[in-house]
Amino acid sequence: MEQLKKDISRIKSLEIQGAMNVALSAISFLSNYAKRIKCRNVNDCHDKLMEAKNILMNTRDTEPAMRNGLTFIMNKLRDCLDTICVEDVPSNIENFKKIYHDMLINSRMKIAEIGARRIPDLEGKKEFVVMTHCHSSLVTAILLEAKKQGKNNFKVIQTETRPRYQGRKTADELLDAGIEVIHVVDSAMRWAVNTMDVNLILIGADSITSEGTVLNKIGSRLLALVAHEEHVPFYVASPLLKYNPKTSFGILERIEMRDVEEIWDKKHECLKILNPAFETVSRRYIDGLITEAGIFASSHVQNYFEKIYPELIERD
Ligand code: RUB
Numbered sequence: 345m346e347q348l349k350k351d352i353s354r355i356k357s358l359e360i361q362g363a364m365n366v367a368l369s370a371i372s373f374l375s376n377y378a379k380r381i382k383c384r385n386v387n388d389c390h391d392k393l394m395e396a397k398n399i400l401m402n403t404r405d406t407e408p409a410m411r412n413g414l415t416f417i418m419n420k421l422r423d424c425l426d427t428i429c430v431e432d433v434p435s436n437i438e439n440f441k442k443i444y445h446d447m448l449i450n451s452r453m454k455i456a457e458i459g460a461r462r463i464p465d466l467e468g469k470k471e472f473v474v475m476t477h478c479h480s481s482l483v484t485a486i487l488l489e490a491k492k493q494g495k496n497n498f499k500v501i502q503t504e505t506r507p508r509y510q511g512r513k514t515a516d517e518l519l520d521a522g523i524e525v526i527h528v529v530d531s532a533m534r535w536a537v538n539t540m541d542v543n544l545i546l547i548g549a550d551s552i553t554s555e556g557t558v559l560n561k562i563g564s565r566l567l568a569l570v571a572h573e574e575h576v577p578f579y580v581a582s583p584l585l586k587y588n589p590k591t592s593f594g595i596l597e598r599i600e601m602r603d604v605e606e607i608w609d610k611k612h613e614c615l616k617i618l619n620p621a622f623e624t625v626s627r628r629y630i631d632g633l634i635t636e637a638g639i640f641a642s643s644h645v646q647n648y649f650e651k652i653y654p655e656l657i658e659r660d
Contacts, residue, residue, distance in 0.1 A: 348377050348399065362481050363548070366404055374441065377396045383433070390433075408587065412585055448583060451636035455486065458634055472498040473540060474499070475542045476502050477547050480548020505561060526540070533567055546580075547581070548580070559597055572629050585653065
């Protein structure tokens with residue numbers, strides 16, 4: 345349990361950040377935990393893993409790709425519990441982890457391929473301007489793929505993303521690949537879209553609801569509203585695995601409220617600081633969701649999710 349607590353603190357502290365990285369890490373932490381624990385029998389093992397799963401699930405509030413992965417692994421284990429012996433549990437968990445891991449990685453590759461087609465190969469002095477917010481490994485995968493395909497006439501405007509500056513990570517990854525980057529503070533978002541001829545806005549997602557609402561880093565809806573005002577296409581790059589199946593049963597996605605000290609360590613009895621990590625972007629502001637199944641309206645997410653990942657449909 346000590347090691348699991350250390351693993352969890354890496355997610356909570358944002359050392360591991362971004363929905364995709366959080367999901368990949370959480371399933372690995374569960375599998376490693378399965379290799380370390382001593383169990384009397386398979387049921388004992390199952391109970392210990394359920395306890396670890398529940399702790400992992402609560403590390404970040406707005407992360408269904410992680411929750412779907414942990415649920416997938418434990419459902420698979422439950423299905424074979426009567427046919428395996430206690431020594432087989434760790435290898436089975438590792439195998440189920442690998443299946444979900446591959447689903448995530450393959451979806452990222454497919455999204456990069458599909459999304460990169462939206463970045464044109466311009467010739468001469470013409471330039472294509474993409475804008476993004478925060479750090480999304482899906483968005484950077486698309487931009488890096490476009491660059492790899494030899495598309496050189498695009499540049500990226502990105503926001504610094506207060507309070508944890510994830511935008512700097514985006515800038516570093518793109519600069520390393522030789523992509524031109526313009527870095528602005530979050531409050532310059534409207535100014536940048538209005539004055540810098542932005543052609544496409546691309547953000548990632550943490551969660552998608554059954555109505556097609558996307559939850560992503562605080563500031564995402566502001567950017568969507570600016571896109572709407574300035575008539576700039578606004579797309580979200582996300583694997584279907586970020587769909588929260590519980591939302592179709594009326595459960596609302598939670599928005600993580602983070603430690604206020606991330607913003608300001610000032611203490612005053614009349615001062616209240618709020619630090620929401622994410623916010624919602626309604627489907628009416630989203631031109632398309634770029635997924636492993638193609639680009640479509642975000643309101644179709646549930647249909648595609650159930651078609652492509654039937655084993656992830658909620659059973660109750
Ligand atoms: C990161 C964030 C990212 C999404 C998508 O927030 O909002 O845009 O998680 O990331 P935080 P990815 O830094 O608080 O985790 O596309 O890599 O899954």
